[in-house]
Amino acid sequence: xxxxxxxxxxxxxxxxxxxxxxxxxxxxxxxxxxxxxxxxxxxxxxxxxxxxxxxxxxxxxxxxxxxxxxxxxxxxxxxxxxxxxxxxxxxxxxxxxxxxxxxxxxxxxxxxxxxxxxxxxxxxxxxxxxxxxxxxxxxxxxxxxxxxxxxxx
Amino acid sequence: xxxxxxxxxxxxxxxxxxxxxxxxxxxxxxxxxxxxxxxxxxxxxxxxxxxxxxxxxxxxxxxxxxxxxxxxxxxxxxxxxxxxxxxxxxxxxxxxxxxxxxxxxxxxxxxxxxxxxxxxxxxxxxxxxxxxxxxxxxxxxxxxxxxxxxxxxxxxxxxxxxxxxxxxxxxxxxxxxxxxxxxxxxxxxxxxxxxxxxxxxxxxxxxxxxxxxxxxxxxxxxxxxxxxxxxxxxxxxxxxxx
Numbered sequence: 001x002x003x004x005x006x007x008x009x010x011x012x013x014x015x016x017x018x019x020x021x022x023x024x025x026x027x028x029x030x031x032x033x034x035x036x037x038x039x040x041x042x043x044x045x046x047x048x049x050x051x052x053x054x055x056x057x058x059x060x061x062x063x064x065x066x067x068x069x070x071x072x073x074x075x076x077x078x079x080x081x082x083x084x085x086x087x088x089x090x091x092x093x094x095x096x097x098x099x100x101x102x103x104x105x106x107x108x109x110x111x112x113x114x115x116x117x118x119x120x121x122x123x124x125x126x127x128x129x130x131x132x133x134x135x136x137x138x139x140x141x142x143x144x145x146x147x148x149x150x151x152x153x
Numbered sequence: 154x155x156x157x158x159x160x161x162x163x164x165x166x167x168x169x170x171x172x173x174x175x176x177x178x179x180x181x182x183x184x185x186x187x188x189x190x191x192x193x194x195x196x197x198x199x200x201x202x203x204x205x206x207x208x209x210x211x212x213x214x215x216x217x218x219x220x221x222x223x224x225x226x227x228x229x230x231x232x233x234x235x236x237x238x239x240x241x242x243x244x245x246x247x248x249x250x251x252x253x254x255x256x257x258x259x260x261x262x263x264x265x266x267x268x269x270x271x272x273x274x275x276x277x278x279x280x281x282x283x284x285x286x287x288x289x290x291x292x293x294x295x296x297x298x299x300x301x302x303x304x305x306x307x308x309x310x311x312x313x314x315x316x317x318x319x320x321x322x323x324x325x326x327x328x329x330x331x332x333x334x335x336x337x338x339x340x341x342x343x344x345x346x347x348x349x350x351x352x353x354x355x356x357x358x359x360x361x362x363x364x365x366x367x368x369x370x371x372x373x374x375x376x377x378x379x380x381x382x383x384x385x386x387x388x389x390x391x392x393x394x395x
Contacts, residue, residue, distance in 0.1 A: 007271065010267045010270055010271050011267070011271070013263050013267045014263065014264050014267035014268055014271070014339075016260070016263065017259075017260040017261060017262075017263035017264035017267065018260070018264055019260070020256055020257055020259070020260025020261075021257050021260045021261055021264070022216050022345070023216055023217045023257075024216045024217065025216070025217045025220050028220070040271075077220050077223060077224070078163065078219055078220060078223045080163070080216065080219060081216045081219060081220055083348065084216060084344065084345050084348060085216075087344060087348055088339075088342070088344040088345075089271075091339075091342050091344040091347065093268065093335055093338045093339035093342045094272050094335040094338075094339075096338060096342070096373050096376060096377050097331070097334060097335045097338055097377070097380065099377065100377035100378075100380060100381040101331075101381075101384070103381065104381055104384055104385050104388075122347055125347075125348075126347070126348070126351030126352075126355075129348065129351070129352070130351070130352070130355050
């Protein structure tokens, strides 16, 4: 639990750093920070239970996707602004490093394994984002329709 | 907008929306990460078809600009802002400078430091990664001032990171080089390109997606090559055996 808390705080700072580099408008930084940290903690939790990085990335990306779409809807801005800093924590940077490391050791089987893992993680992030994006778009469209229907009656 | 890291469909939609607001009947937009083509056609006049092509050089991600243009297009279509006033506002958005270099530098250092701990480093690694993050980000900016392309830039930055990390790891017993290097690599990882490329693919802009995917892969390869080169050389002079 304590471990998760420290991870949460670290991820918050990391996302804040990315927000500064990518120049997120100041009023959106708090939202971005929370989104990024939630995504990373989701990843950590699912790693603990399933120990599958791809699944972790998928769930983390789902959380980031949902939260960003909701934030974009309520703060009236493009979802990209929340998605990009949020997703960067999940991007498999250590995967790239480890692939390269095994290649240096002339261990190409391990390199292929870790490289494939990295690719799958990147794919999982993308799929997670897409699914949540699509589902939420339908959801908001339905909400709008119900609201207009409601107004008619 | 494309330069700042927006998706293709957002750019096309914005242009179409703005043109519709100017009462232009037929608008066709074709956007790619390397250029935009716009054709305007007014039904009321004859021979009034005009086409614009704009070449786009890749730039830095700037989410604030996307946000501002997004707001602008919303305002422009809902209120009757004149074209001149609109253009003025767009120029103003274009002139906006990114955050001060110092602020971004600190952001970069914090990113590197936090990730080194998240990848299993200790407090010593945190400190080292913070310093190396500062150095490497400055170095990368320095190289980009000279117009050096992104591949060499990524390679040199991570090579520098790996070199300093190895020296530190060799001289300080507490520090390990793996978390430090991974942390600094996270700074340069092409997260924006990957996310945008997948989104472009799935919204049907295959060409744009492909362009960005290649960009992402090349960047990743450059990062790995830079760090790998130094690690291999270090091993050859007998620093560490992997």
